[in-house]
Amino acid sequence: MRILLKLSGEALAGEKKFGFDEETVKKVAVQVKEIHERGTEVGIVIGGGNFWRGRTSENIDRTKADQIGMLATVMNCIYVSEIFRSVGLETSILTPFEVGSFTKLFSKDRANKYFKRGNIVFFAGGSGHPYFSTDTPTVLRAIEVDADAVLLAKSIDGVYSDDPATNPDAVKYDEISIDDVIANNLKVVDMTASILARDNKMELWVFPLNEENSIVNTLYGEFKGTKITVNK
Numbered sequence: 001m002r003i004l005l006k007l008s009g010e011a012l013a014g015e016k017k018f019g020f021d022e023e024t025v026k027k028v029a030v031q032v033k034e035i036h037e038r039g040t041e042v043g044i045v046i047g048g049g050n051f052w053r054g055r056t057s058e059n060i061d062r063t064k065a066d067q068i069g070m071l072a073t074v075m076n077c078i079y080v081s082e083i084f085r086s087v088g089l090e091t092s093i094l095t096p097f098e099v100g101s102f103t104k105l106f107s108k109d110r111a112n113k114y115f116k117r118g119n120i121v122f123f124a125g126g127s128g129h130p131y132f133s134t135d136t137p138t139v140l141r142a143i144e145v146d147a148d149a150v151l152l153a154k155s156i157d158g159v160y161s162d163d164p165a166t167n168p169d170a171v172k173y174d175e176i177s178i179d180d181v182i183a184n185n186l187k188v189v190d191m192t193a194s195i196l197a198r199d200n201k202m203e204l205w206v207f208p209l210n211e212e213n214s215i216v217n218t219l220y221g222e223f224k225g226t227k228i229t230v231n232k
Contacts, residue, residue, distance in 0.1 A: 002041040002115065003219070004123075004142035005032070005151045006134070009050035009076055011209045018050055025083045031215040032120060033087050040219060043111070043121045043145060045138040046080060048072030066130035073134060074099055077124035090119045096128030096137075111145050121145075135189035136196065143200045150202060151218060152189070153209035158226035159188050175227045178204070188228065197230065204228040 007028065014021025032042055051072040052065075060068075074095060081091040092114040094106040103124060104110060114121045127137040142150045159181070162170040178198040181188055188194070188206060197204055207218045207225030218225065 001039065001219075002043070002145065002147045003149055003151050004043045004045065004138060004145070004147040005153065005215070006138045007044065007046045007080075007153050007209070008155070009047040009072065011153065011155060012046070012076065012080065013050040020050065020079055022083065025080055026087070028080075028209070028215065029084045029087045029089065031213060032084065033089055034216050035219050036089065036118075036120065038220060041115045043115075043123060043141065043147065044077070044080070045123050045134055045141065046073055046076040047134045048076060051075065063130040066126075066132075070097075070126045070128070073126060074103065074124040077122040078102060081120075081122055084120055090117065091122060092119045093122040093124055095123075095125035097125055099125070106141075108144050111141075115145070132192065133190050135193035139189070139193045139196045139200075139202055139204075142202055143196070147202070150197070150204045151215070152204055152206045153215065154206060155208070155210065156206075157208040157211070157224060159186060159206050159228065161186075173226050175229060178228050178230050181228055197228075201230045201232050203230055 012020055012025055014024040036042055048069045052069045077093050081093055084091050093103040094111060095103040096106050111121055123141045126132060126134055127140065139150060159173050159176055160170040164170040178194060182194050182198065188204065205218060205225060205227050207214055217223065
């Protein structure tokens with residue numbers, strides 16, 4: 001099995017809300033090691049929200065703001081990759097643009113070569129283009145490398161009919177189709193990513209990162225999140 005795991009930058013910051021919380025990252029690393037040892041190939045995309053969230057000033061061009069965000073994801077992947085190495089995993093980082101000797105350029109062939117070597121493959125730098133959140137390149141990379149599903153590790157425990165923080169009557173879905181996600185604009189991922197997942201039949205599994213052993217349980221135990229299904 002091959003999965004693409006999407007981690008939010010904010011989740012990696014823990015309670016500090018900025019930068020990195022090493023204990024949080026190490027807990028992720030230990031879980032990824034376990035599922036990897038049980039035969040799952042793992043690709044990872046990390047958002048950049050622990051350093052940069054979109055255009056924060058009218059004095060910054062949108063394209064430049066998005067480029068800063070792309071570089072934030074590169075920093076995140078380099079850091080998390082090193083924590084993964086500290087627990088005994090081999091890692092590789094791929095980007096859609098040159099970053100000196102820090103990363104390698106993305107190609108499907110190169111990614112598959114690293115998967116075959118048993119590496120955890122990080123996809124940093126987003127799509128390499130502005131006007132996309134990390135949701136779209138997450139689904140895009142999953143499709144390109146023939147992943148079986150995208151796992152979305154979030155601060156919330158699944159997909160709801162409305163924002164449960166503001167609407168106490170919001171209903172949680174154990175399973176919902178991508179068509180219903182799009183029709184009801186549920187904003188699990190951005191609309192471009194949702195349509196890309198629908199058109200390429202890529203399942204999305206949403207689960208809470210902060211619950212104990214949640215990554216392992218999502219694949220090998222009791223799944224407590226929401227499965228977003230597609231018509232195959």
